[in-house]
Amino acid sequence: MINLIFVCQGTDVVEGIIFDSTEVGDLYLKSDSFKRMTNLRYLDIYYNISNGSICNVHLPDGLECLSDKLRYLQWDGYCLESLPSTFCAEMLIELHMTHSKLKKLWDGVQVQICLEV
């Protein structure tokens, strides 16, 4: 029997991503899309809110992990109600989640952090 491994191309080399999702079509991400990017410290996903478009980055299976090394997280139009429960925001200093469905930041307990929202 062959065990299939779906390889996520993002590796632990990736430190920062700035992504203008207006420029691309609908994108359906698997829940572990960011799993291997363990050194990600800057993530900025935005889109042009002005022309009435909605965010086209979808997470049909939820989101499992985000790098614990994130300092900056912006995800406009984030489509889930909470951030991954495994996400440890100890290093986060900025969080921007405009036009998102976010209701609570985490399920579960978090270490207190120095966050400026």
Place this chain on the structure above:
Amino acid sequence: MVFVRIVKPSSPLSHARIESDFIKDIVEDVLHKLNLRYPYEIKGLVGVKKNYDQIESLLKIESNDVGILGIWGMGGIGKTTLARTLYAKFYSQFEGRCFLNVMDETNKYGLNGLHNKFFSSLLEEENLHPDASYIESSFSVRRIARKKVFIVLDGVETLEQIEDLILKIDVLGPGSRVIITTRDKHIFSQFSKCEIYEVKELDKHDSLQLFSLTAFRENHPKIGYEDLSERVIAYCQGNPLALKVLGANLSSRGKKEWENELKKLQKIPNRKIYNVLKLSYDDLDCSQKAIFLDIACFFRGESKFHVTHMLEACEFFAKSGIEVLLDKALIQLQLFWHWQFKSETDGLEMHDLLQEMGQEIVNHESKDPGKRSRLWKAEEITDMLKENKVSRGCNHFYMKIYVCDYKI
């Protein structure tokens, strides 16, 4: 007090603004008008005068026709400086004005953002947030058509970036001027009437002066450094950016280190300006390199305060690192209007050529975007994340096997 006495408490005007607000408005208005009348002089710009005089005559500022002036030349040669100088000198004579860094605006906010800024600056509307919606109505086009405007489209890379804006040029009010700067002369082939000026490189004398100003803070090389300086400037091909960056890099360093740098310069193939600039980058330490790359890929034009805060958190020693980059002329400070703080603040600016160099360095890390440290191109990010996409229901799926990287 005058206003308060005249208006009875019952009058609706008593709810009007207080006197100090009026005074503030008046002061702002007077300052604005004075600012417009204040003559602009070329100061501290070496070798710009020669180019400038020729270019000013091409602009034919007295003519009542709509004029287009194209400025082209290699990166770092001083196109933006020339356009800025012209803008600063003449903008007060126009009813509407805008100066757009096309490459930077498009990268950050897309074509929509560029158009928003174009209209809001020309119509002087306080719609400066690039994301804010702006409906480009035929009404606003008609309003622009009645104005004498001065437009600078700086750093145009492709025709698509300005195609829609050019359409508006035909309807601009009489006496309007448009300046376009680019490295690609073909951009101008689209215009029927367009004066084109190629920016000339600095001659040896001006090169040496500019270099000395950054390396020694004097008009001439320090005694004992004359020969070394001449050898160094030979690699800059009269390119002001290269002269400044090299000068800043060698400033306050001993002769041995100069010889060392010269050895490195000699090894550069084709004497490309890009490689001359990269020497300065190579001299940075690890965290300074990271700061430079972060600014090139993510933070160009952002507030210094914000970026420092962010990069300090990344443990890059940003406060001192940013100062080093400023000293090495790899970045500059530029005041900009911060829409969120509603005040002017220091922004981190970087020359287009240096930004490209930074992005190029990141691109060279790997052919595979997933193995690069920084990602900013939407298509590459999509491709990388898509690799991870699994079609549902397992009707088809693909397998990637990297023999060397992963165990299966």
